[in-house]
Amino acid sequence: MPRPTTTGLLLLLAIGLAAIPAAAKPQRIVSLNLCADALVLRLADRADVQSVTWLARNPDNSVVAAEAATVPVNHGLAEEVAALRPDLVVVGAFTARTTVALLRRLGLPILELDVPDTIDGIRAQTRRVAAALGQVERGEGMVAAMDARLAAIRPPASHPLAVVLRPNGFTAGRGSLVDEILARAGARNLAAEQGLENYGQIPLETVALAGVRLLILNQAENRDPSLGEALLDHPILAALPDLRLVRVPSRLWTCAGPEVADAAALIAAAARQAEGAGP
Structure with missing residues (x-):
């Protein structure tokens, strides 16, 4: 049959x-x-x-x-x-x-x-x-x-310059949800200030020369390394003394859902620490 x-x-x-x-x-x-x-x-x-x-x-x-x-x-x-x-x-x-x-x-x-x-x-x-x-x-x-x-977030007074780097150097600029999340967290978005619209790539040299204080990674702590994230080990980043790494778990902003409030709170806390204002 x-x-x-x-x-x-x-x-x-x-x-x-x-x-x-x-x-x-x-x-x-x-x-x-x-x-x-x-x-x-x-x-x-x-x-x-x-x-x-x-x-x-x-x-x-x-x-x-x-x-x-x-x-x-x-x-x-x-x-x-x-x-x-x-x-x-x-x-x-x-x-x-x-x-x-x-x-x-x-x-x-x-x-x-x-x-x-x-x-x-x-x-x-x-x-x-x-x-x-x-x-x-x-x-x-x-x-x-x-x-x-969102209302409970305490942004830093200094509004430090930040950049979100995802695998292969992709970042988020003006008109993106990430840009709004950074604004809610009290951080300035380097990619937006450089004129990048939505999503694209940004050179590491630009990150190094701009005086970025927060380098935000789309990954959780203790995550296994990948080739797509190898650029984060570049010596030009390691040489920046005032650069603070902020790891935001993918689950908080892979989807555009209510959890983005938690991503914003996490970034705001790191920004306050970067300016010496405590957690």
Whole structure:
């Protein structure tokens, strides 16, 4: 007997999905995006979450690794998602387009998230997801908690010059969420002052000559080194006596979510220490 094709399997699943009644509040939610995982797991009732991405269990990049440990995971395949008979699939702007297109063809409800580049955008997206999940009150609570953490930040008086260096020398300039995070932390952004828009690269010579006080790395303490970060061992950086390294775990700002408040607080604390004002 011949094995059914992928198209045949999807057709059978579509027939089954058509029999699922629409619900005012989704009760079979699947997430196909790491950043969506964080919102879904914190806003939805656990019983309503059918699956999140396998990335959600990685504590280096996920803020919900503990919550995801007991949730089934997926690898973004249309067949495995459709088999869960979801009544809402949350995807990101860069989620595999073939998968998203197939799920749309099946008539599945899709909530597609963009990538906020401002804190206002984070507020709006949190509320949008909360509304889609039927959890408006929880969404407001999450926004209020982020705003409280932002309000509690004590920026330094001197506003030290800072630069964020990611693997291969990439940094963030004007118009980026990182630039707003640095401003909230009370630090000046070298890349923005150099005229860089959004994201790009900055020469180490520029960093060395500008008098940067804070070199912010997108990594946690005690992380294994990588070739992409080899430039951070360059002698030109080691020769800067007043340079303070600040390590911000990727999970705090890989996604544009409420955790950026914690990233800003961490940078602000390092900035105060750099000016000798204490922790």
